[in-house]
Amino acid sequence: MGALDIENVGLRFRTQRAGEVVALSNLQMRIPDKQFAVIVGPSGCGKSSLLDLVAGLKEASSGECRVNGRTVSGPGRDRGMVFQNYSLFPWLSVQKNVEFGLALRNVPMQERAEQARHFVHAVGLKGFENAYPNHLSGGMKQRVAIARALANDPEVLLMDEPFGALDSQTRAVMQELLIDIWERHQKTVLFVTHDIDEAVFLGDVVYVMSARPGRIVDTVQVDLPRPRHYDLVTTPDFIELKRRIQKNLYHEVHRAMAAADAA
Numbered sequence: 001m002g003a004l005d006i007e008n009v010g011l012r013f014r015t016q017r018a019g020e021v022v023a024l025s026n027l028q029m030r031i032p033d034k035q036f037a038v039i040v041g042p043s044g045c046g047k048s049s050l051l052d053l054v055a056g057l058k059e060a061s062s063g064e065c066r067v068n069g070r071t072v073s074g075p076g077r078d079r080g081m082v083f084q085n086y087s088l089f090p091w092l093s094v095q096k097n098v099e100f101g102l103a104l105r106n107v108p109m110q111e112r113a114e115q116a117r118h119f120v121h122a123v124g125l126k127g128f129e130n131a132y133p134n135h136l137s138g139g140m141k142q143r144v145a146i147a148r149a150l151a152n153d154p155e156v157l158l159m160d161e162p163f164g165a166l167d168s169q170t171r172a173v174m175q176e177l178l179i180d181i182w183e184r185h186q187k188t189v190l191f192v193t194h195d196i197d198e199a200v201f202l203g204d205v206v207y208v209m210s211a212r213p214g215r216i217v218d219t220v221q222v223d224l225p226r227p228r229h230y231d232l233v234t235t236p237d238f239i240e241l242k243r244r245i246q247k248n249l250y251h252e253v254h255r256a257m258a259a260a261d262a263a
């Protein structure tokens with residue numbers, strides 16, 4: 001049993017234009033406890049759909065997802081999600097955004113304020129507790145989203161291109177921050193990205209998905225030493241892993257484009 005088991009998962013949609021769309025087919029993954037797993041794949045291969053299934057926001061057409069042996073049947077606080085578009089509440093301060101999930105669970109006011117403050121500081125936002133999201137940069141908003149997810153103490157953190165909208169310098173800073181937080185809090189992470197450097201830099205393992213219907217075409221173990229810092233990206237071992245992923249991904253992107261042309 002893994003912390004996260006994706007067992008023969010299939011996902012189909014009915015659409016008016018294209019009839020039945022098979023997004024995922026017989027997907028099989030076993031992610032051990034506290035592993036940092038990354039998924040890369042061509043656009044439209046079903047990466048976001050997979051995260052939605054694990055989050056309980058979509059229902060599988062076949063197979064099932066399990067979190068520490070429990071079958072997913074809807075959203076739950078054992079899974080925290082961080083999206084690309086921040087999804088913060090604009091009318092709440094940083095502190096209140098991070099407190100939100102704790103308030104829903106009726107955690108007493110003082111305790112939730114302390115816990116939220118702890119995570120706001122952990123993501124480097126000390127002094128911004130009373131700021132509102134529209135006064136924050138993209139990187140800062142994403143720090144709040146990470147703090148909010150962690151404050152609920154999930155068993156699994158699901159991250160859907162969380163740094164996709166950030167400029168490259170902010171992105172590098174956020175990757176180092178995430179690695180640091182992950183090393184301290186030891187969560188199981190399932191992280192989706194288009195960026196191969198990001199995948200290798202962050203992951204213990206990188207899954208390469210095929211063009212739709214999405215399945216795993218390569219599983220790349222990333223045995224690079226931790227703690228990781230950004231100078232790692234120029235080392236021969238890093239470049240070799242990147243080359244392997246790039247080769248498979250390139251092939252799948254071409255397949256996806258050929259399928260789109262034929263449709």
Ligand SMILES: Nc1ncnc2c1ncn2[C@@H]1O[C@H](COP(=O)(O)OP(=O)(O)OP(=O)(O)O)[C@@H](O)[C@H]1O
Nearest residue numbers: 013015021023042043044045046047048049050212
């Ligand atoms: N509600 C829906 N109805 C019909 N088709 C859908 C629906 N949601 C997703 N799809 C289709 O399922 C496939 C997988 O979509 P998904 O968004 O999961 O892919 P993705 O790999 O995350 O894409 P991207 O990398 O571009 O974000 C796509 O072909 C998409 O068009």
